[in-house]
Amino acid sequence: MKRVGKCAVLGLAVAATVSIPRLAEAPVATASPAAWAEAFCTGEEDVHARDEHEQARVRYGARVIEPGSRTSAKVAEQVERELDRQRIAGRLLRVADDGKWINIPVNFHVLHNGGKGKVAKKALLEQIKVLDAAYRGRKGGYNAKINFYLKKVTWTENADWFRNPRLHEADFKKELRKGGDSTLNVYTADLGSELLGWATMPWDYKKDPARDGVIIHHSSLPGGKIKHYSLGYTAVHEVGHWLGLYHTFGRDPGKDGCKVGDLVGDTPAQKQPTNGCPKKAGDSCPSAWGRDSIHNFMDYGYDKCMTEFTKGQAERMRTAWKRYRA
Structure with a gap:
């Protein structure tokens, strides 16, 4: 080990x-x-x-229950x-953060049903660009010095896997997943009308490596057809979970946002997720410092509203990488 x-x-x-x-x-x-x-x-x-x-992202107004979104x-x-x-x-050892870039190979696995969901390689390359921009601070946030590069793409025609990835997750991951703990496997499928994506956390890899990875709605890729969620930030959000970040509104959404939060020191406590793209940040935890992080990639705002990771989030991801994935 x-x-x-x-x-x-x-x-x-x-x-x-x-x-x-x-x-x-x-x-x-x-x-x-x-x-x-x-x-x-x-x-x-x-x-x-x-x-x-697992952690998940849902659309505004969604009633769906996030698949395993709470960490005990x-x-x-x-x-x-x-x-x-x-x-x-x-x-x-005086190497708390040596400043070296983290380079992450990405395997995309496109599940589709004939022409439906058969994402072109061009869209996947655009998604890589969006990931790079977000994790290098090019949208206005902190530069985490994390680089992504496309390693492999697979296209798999299977109507059941494509239409119901939650039910068949273990099956298609067992067959398609490639690489070790430091390889990001992203699966695209039809997640329905409310759910946008979900991901596993880095500390779970050891016990269940076959399950490791990120699943996103195929229409959430850059240029997709989901209104307000087609700039590629669902993948950015889910990869944040894969690298060890909780939601800004808590590791146990709806219960501990104000009391526990996301365990990152420079993100204000937040009770509930942001919906839409408000002009002004609310203050859902008035007894704590700061207003809600409405522009943070680990919130639930519209894609156009999401612009940043904080320094604390970057440090947490890099620490989790060294502990669980390096």
């Missing part, structure tokens, strides 16, 4: 505590190097498997401990 190998090479480790409601810098442990090594490399009970870990408190707590360990290990 990669992480064990890193422990053997580093010869050190850390002990950290979860920081809830909002993530704070954990103090550097003062124990001996041997104690650090034991704390960092000894595995705890793995509570990641089969958690309701038990899993979230262990994840934060692991990310804190990764941060502390980086600080001890």
Whole structure:
């Protein structure tokens, strides 16, 4: 396992505590190097498997229930401990963020029913450009220094998979998915009239690698036919989950937005998702600092309203990458 190998090479480790409601810098442990090594490399009970870990994006006014959109408190707590360990290990080695680019190969798997949903390669290349622009801060947000490049495209004609990807997800992922934990597999299909996409989280890869990836509505690609959601930002949003980000309105939507939030220090607490593209940001958590992040890629606004990741989100993605996918 990669992480064990890193422990053997580093010869050190850390002990950290979860920081809830909002993530704070954990103090550097003062124990001996041997104690650090034991704390960092000894595995705890793995509570990641089969958690309701997926995240989803839905259209304005949707009534559909997001598939597994909530992350349990038990899993979230262990994840934060692991990310804190990764941060502390980086600080001890003075490589907390070395500034190197993260290069992610992308496999697109186009599910279609004859001509319906048979997305052309040109549209997929446009989607790669949108991902690059978003994650490099070209829309106005922070540059996370994450680069995407197209590795492979498959086209699969299967009416059942295309029309009901939620039901057949395990089947088509088992057959089509390629690459390891650092390869992004994106599947396009018809997700219906309300759901736009969903994704797995990085900490779930170890227990269920075949399920890893992102599924998006084929009409949400750049130039698609879904009104307000055809600029390619559904993929940007879902890839954010794949890289370790929660929604801006909480890891348990509808319940913990104001109290826990997304565990990123520079995104204001937010109780509910943004609908549409309001001219002025609301303040759904008036007792906390800041107004709702209506332009953040991890909210639910219209594509034209989404423009940014914050520095804190970029740092979280890079930390999660090193911990779970590097």
